[in-house]
Amino acid sequence: MTNNSGKPAVLFDLDGTLLDTAPDLGFALNSVLRRYDFPEKSADEIRPHASHGSYGLLRLGFGDAFDSFDTQQLRQEFLDIYEAHTCVHTVLFPGVADTLARLHEQGIKLAIVTNKPTLYTTLVLREFKPLADIDVVVCGDTLPVNKPHPDPLLLAAKQLEVAAQDCFYVGDAERDIEAGRRASMETILAAYGYLGDHDQVHDWGADHRIERFSEILQWYKN
Structure with missing residues (x-):
């Protein structure tokens, strides 16, 4: 299978995007x-x-x-x-495992960029093979700054050897969308995540919005 319509790399937030923690x-x-x-x-x-x-x-x-x-x-x-108690009740959001497998099959490069410290990120990732298979992971303490600063996203793109403008960034928080925009990435709001009634999501400026994780595949039709 080949990627006919999407970008060559997708970067993900962790909590509220890949994992329900x-x-x-x-x-x-x-x-x-x-x-x-x-x-x-x-x-x-x-x-x-x-x-x-x-x-x-x-x-x-x-x-x-x-x-x-x-x-x-x-x-x-x-x-x-x-x-x-990092993984007592934590689960993948519906569709994450299958969708990541489809992206892998199409040769899409994947990364995780989270503000979660390395210790706790490592603890949760090792429990979920679809996430443990993602090679590039940038955590909240990888750099002196974290999201909404764009540098963690730019570091992930560099490690993937992909230009920032050739990446999607998917996240559920305002800081994710701000970081993605500042990094010149195309942003996708994970509306199924941890949004609250007070969140003014229309003001965040996300390029796209998904209600289910599997909707990412709309950009990767075969």
Whole structure:
């Protein structure tokens, strides 16, 4: 099979795009909240914040009281719990395995660009073979900067040996779309991910929007 209509490379965000990690991130958050006698958050409350990193989730949980704590200590407690529970309930989004296999068959180059630190990225990727087979992975601590800075995306493109303008970047958060645009990549909003009612997605300027992961294949018709 050959690629007749798409770009030669597709780069992906991780949480909220390839993997549904919200349940395990939520477990870590609620575990910390219980330690400090704060009320737990529901899955519906947590999900729109699951792409916002440890500080974003902790701020959701502790609210206005967050800054009165040692925030670095809270973050470390959160990460320690998450490290022990990274793949208890985490799953691939529907269609990810089959779609990635189709892209591989067509010779499309693939990469992951995430703000998740290397330690936790490695823990989750090794549990999911379709993702472990992706050779180029740029994490949140690979460079001194992370998304929405374009440099992590540009590094992935360089490692793939593809020009940035010849890449799609797929993500579910505003920082993903901003990073992709700043890197001169064609951006795809994963609307099935961790979007919240407050997200003004029409203002983000994504080039495309998909409601299911498999819709990526519309650019790779045979």
